[in-house]
Amino acid sequence: MEVSYLSAGKQLPSSNKLIPLTPFYDDFGIIRVGGRLKNSILPESQKHPILLPKTDPVVNLIITDYHLKLLHAGPQLLQSALREKFWILSARDAVRRVVRRCIPCFRNRPRFAEQIMGDLPEFRVCPSSVFQRTGLDFAGPFLIRSSKGRGSRNILSATFAFSFASQRRRFILKSLAT
Numbered sequence: 001m002e003v004s005y006l007s008a009g010k011q012l013p014s015s016n017k018l019i020p021l022t023p024f025y026d027d028f029g030i031i032r033v034g035g036r037l038k039n040s041i042l043p044e045s046q047k048h049p050i051l052l053p054k055t056d057p058v059v060n061l062i063i064t065d066y067h068l069k070l071l072h073a074g075p076q077l078l079q080s081a082l083r084e085k086f087w088i089l090s091a092r093d094a095v096r097r098v099v100r101r102c103i104p105c106f107r108n109r110p111r112f113a114e115q116i117m118g119d120l121p122e123f124r125v126c127p128s129s130v131f132q133r134t135g136l137d138f139a140g141p142f143l144i145r146s147s148k149g150r151g152s153r154n155i156l157s158a159t160f161a162f163s164f165a166s167q168r169r170r171f172i173l174k175s176l177a178t
């Protein structure tokens with residue numbers, strides 16, 4: 001439908017989902033993305049990438065070609081490389097589908113060992129009164145900026161040390177100190 005509209009030099013209907021891309025027909029009969037980069041010094045192919053559908057055998061071949069040229073690149077790298085020349089609709093899905101079907105990538109995909117975590121302690125899973133039990137994650141100190149602009153200094157934040165005051169914390173701190 002879009003092809004018939006654009007080849008006839010008509011505007012797409014306002015309900016069409018391609019309207020934000022402002023597609024146009026170039027001199028070779030290729031639909032390209034409009035955009036606002038007309039005055040840029042970028043190459044024409046980057047300023048107005050070729051608009052492609054998400055499911056098409058030719059699109060799959062183009063993605064596969066880039067995937068192989070980039071030595072079995074992952075989806076993110078592949079997508080950014082393709083975007084220099086093509087604007088594939090739902091590119092993320094299309095690229096992931098091709099990478100998922102690549103047999104060398106499937107064979108070499110590492111499997112990460114996952115540690116089985118122990119049961120949560122009773123005080124984490126049973127309701128209790130507010131501040132009856134408190135905890136403190138040991139992290140930091142964090143560097144924070146005291147103010148914006150030049151001449152501002154990073155200072156250490158030690159607020160976490162005063163956040164909680166309970167018998168439990170003192171007990172934990174004592175036990176760690178010994």
Ligand SMILES: [Zn+2]
Pocket residue numbers: 067072073099102103104105106
């Ligand atoms: Zn691959």
